[in-house]
Amino acid sequence: MEHNIENMEAIRTLFIGLVEAWNNGDGMAYANHFTDDADFVTVNGIYLKGRAEIAEAHQRLFNGPLKGSKLELTEDVHARFLTEDITIVHGGGEVKLENMNDNPEDRLSINTSVVVRQNGEWRITAFHNCSVQKIQGGFRK
Template identity: 45%
Template structure:
């Protein structure tokens, strides 16, 4: 395959993964990841392996807070490190079932590492970070944060 085709496949893969989230299917969601994946959630929790990923997400989807939630987002970029290794950046957020629109404070940016094995792409690493722009960080406040006066 060529790079254009692989980029299209990776973008489609992310959207299919989002669809699994939107259906509340933790096992289908985790199936997009390698068996030995590393998954870092927005709260810093580090899951190791597809099984842990599937179990946590299914528990979340079955629980009160994320039941009926929907991911709204898109792929920002795909960069090929090699023909079999790509870095994918996406952004978006989780809209809770009682929300009419995505709350600005729930927006995140995701970094996914994709590997191509036996002609198929899968994600082997994922890191999710909340988008929290800094506001009003003057020099004085920065120095206080660094422990200097």
């Protein structure tokens, strides 16, 4: 299925907004990038259901162990449109902790998302995040 440049830019903007909300430590702004009934699987396998749980869980992280952390996109988002209003998106990121001395070298992650357009706006309805694993001396992307 073909996609147009406008839709790709809107999806990139969605993920850039997600990063900005993380970097501002704002759980509600972060969760607003998801549908009300979104499914979210964290990097360590915790399952969150719905925007409210996503907001609450992330605000706890932003106030606690990930306070002051910064999320960086490590690659452009890659979208495969299933319909004009549904796409599968793969992206990569890395969380950098506030104290750079605490940053392990294995913080790269890759995520798979189902992104839908509702009422003209793109939102994430399913998100699965996992750590990138080293294989054969490098990273698999």
